[in-house]
Amino acid sequence: MANVFELTNVSKTYKNDGKEFTALKNVSLEVREGEIFGIIGMSGAGKSTLVRTLNRLEEVTSGSVRFYDEDLAFLNAKQLREVRHSISMIFQSFNLVNQRTVLSNVEQPLKIAGVPRKERREKAKQMLEIVGLLEKADVYPSRLSGGQKQRVAIARALAAEPKVLLCDEATSALDPKITGEILDLLKQINQERKLTIVIITHEMSVVEKICDRVAIIDDGNLAEVGEVTQVFSNPQSKAAKKLVFPSNPFEPSNPGGRVVRLVFDGTQSNVPFIANLVEETGLKVNILSANTRSVGGIGYGQMIVELPDSIDEQNTIISFFEEGGLTVSEVD
Amino acid sequence: MSDYIKEAIVNGIFETFEMTLFASLFSYIVGMPLGVILYATSKGRILQNRIVNGIIGFIVNVARSLPFLILLVLLIPFTRFVVGSSIGTVASIVPLTVGAIPIVARMVESSLNEVNPGIIEAAKSMGASPVYTIIHFIIPEAVPSLLQGGAINIATVLGYSAMAGVIGGGGLGAIALQYGYYRYQKEVLWTTVALLIAMVMIIQEVGIRLSKKTRKN
Numbered sequence: 001m002a003n004v005f006e007l008t009n010v011s012k013t014y015k016n017d018g019k020e021f022t023a024l025k026n027v028s029l030e031v032r033e034g035e036i037f038g039i040i041g042m043s044g045a046g047k048s049t050l051v052r053t054l055n056r057l058e059e060v061t062s063g064s065v066r067f068y069d070e071d072l073a074f075l076n077a078k079q080l081r082e083v084r085h086s087i088s089m090i091f092q093s094f095n096l097v098n099q100r101t102v103l104s105n106v107e108q109p110l111k112i113a114g115v116p117r118k119e120r121r122e123k124a125k126q127m128l129e130i131v132g133l134l135e136k137a138d139v140y141p142s143r144l145s146g147g148q149k150q151r152v153a154i155a156r157a158l159a160a161e162p163k164v165l166l167c168d169e170a171t172s173a174l175d176p177k178i179t180g181e182i183l184d185l186l187k188q189i190n191q192e193r194k195l196t197i198v199i200i201t202h203e204m205s206v207v208e209k210i211c212d213r214v215a216i217i218d219d220g221n222l223a224e225v226g227e228v229t230q231v232f233s234n235p236q237s238k239a240a241k242k243l244v245f246p247s248n249p250f251e252p253s254n255p256g257g258r259v260v261r262l263v264f265d266g267t268q269s270n271v272p273f274i275a276n277l278v279e280e281t282g283l284k285v286n287i288l289s290a291n292t293r294s295v296g297g298i299g300y301g302q303m304i305v306e307l308p309d310s311i312d313e314q315n316t317i318i319s320f321f322e323e324g325g326l327t328v329s330e331v332d
Numbered sequence: 333m334s335d336y337i338k339e340a341i342v343n344g345i346f347e348t349f350e351m352t353l354f355a356s357l358f359s360y361i362v363g364m365p366l367g368v369i370l371y372a373t374s375k376g377r378i379l380q381n382r383i384v385n386g387i388i389g390f391i392v393n394v395a396r397s398l399p400f401l402i403l404l405v406l407l408i409p410f411t412r413f414v415v416g417s418s419i420g421t422v423a424s425i426v427p428l429t430v431g432a433i434p435i436v437a438r439m440v441e442s443s444l445n446e447v448n449p450g451i452i453e454a455a456k457s458m459g460a461s462p463v464y465t466i467i468h469f470i471i472p473e474a475v476p477s478l479l480q481g482g483a484i485n486i487a488t489v490l491g492y493s494a495m496a497g498v499i500g501g502g503g504l505g506a507i508a509l510q511y512g513y514y515r516y517q518k519e520v521l522w523t524t525v526a527l528l529i530a531m532v533m534i535i536q537e538v539g540i541r542l543s544k545k546t547r548k549n
Contacts, residue, residue, distance in 0.1 A: 055457055057453060057457060080459075081459040082459065083459075084459035085459045089454070091453070091454065095451050095453065095454035097451055098548055099475055099546070099547075099548050109459070111468070112459055113459070140549070141548075160458070
């Protein structure tokens, strides 16, 4: 599959009043055609800067951003505007023109591209139909709810038939139910229109719900990138672990006791491991925390358990779990 | 009040109206583009240009700090050059226009400054050129604020038009000065002042209503 974006050693440094601030450090990654690519990180990690390098709303300080093998840095102003017709973007605060009707907002990118009035009207209506808001065509944005505004923004983004859709915290201003609806819509658009989508978010649930692959950005660095199922079941980097495994809420009953994390990767979610452990070895563990999540329809889970004091018993328990296919790691 | 004074006042209303209308119109024709340029070239805006912004900003500031009465006198040769005379209603439109241009420019600039930068970023991401962004995103979004500023500007021009009476301009200001002040006819003075106040209030009210009506958010 072709790469939509290819970032090579992208760095971005801001200079302000003589002070330097590095927002991105040597980030290299690729976004593949047809996928939903998530970029997750804490606020201030640099993910908003990263997504803005993809349509050159931000210039990179060094490194290159290629869009279908074309280095964006080499485009002149006119060529860049041309390319931006193929790279749509939606925003956390929707950014609709309040003084224009919904229909007129959706028409904007077509007007910019020079599509004749009648044709763009027709097209804009089609787009509104896709997002389920055709009946709001003549309404002004202020009469819409947040979720509806984002749907209009999505219709507007789709109107110019882009090759890729960038979503900058598109659901962060919405409540969980509406977030779910917007994500379903994005997934549907991704599948029906074969549209590549890049999603910036700080919410794990967004990535779990619709992303195919994910990049974790931590303090301007690319901490980890890979399939969502892989990164979430077996995170390698510290930043990824911090995101995937919430910190352990309970102290072990025995200070200094050994605490390990068990990760279920979906294939064993039907097996009652703890009960089996007790039955087969007669040894007990103390469960400190446990949770499950669904990633791409497969159940993933993790459990933090406190082991008995005896080293022998600890080893027996760990090998029991490992033989069962669980990933066992120490908790720091 | 004698009949000829009443007639003069009625005439004065029309003259004041004429001066205000044309001076406002002309000052917007020049001041609006200047305001847009001031906005677009300022730091962090889409056509950031320190030199252009610095030069226009300087001229606007100087013109705005000149007391209007001084400007009236300074502009007499220029007015004579443009309309062939420096007295009368038509002649006062020239200094009124010149005096209002910098005020209009700053007012337009501040209206445009209120536009949410997110909308500009969205326009950019759609591949809109800076000029397209100004015409189709920024100005439409600023219309309610521009109308409100317009009302304030027209009211200011109206006030200035009264001052033009000092150097031989027409309108209510001239009547107030000639009959009311120089001839001690207090009732003429108060009548013209009351009329000027009423006109300012009507302009303000219309402006605010128009602004509210166009405001969709």
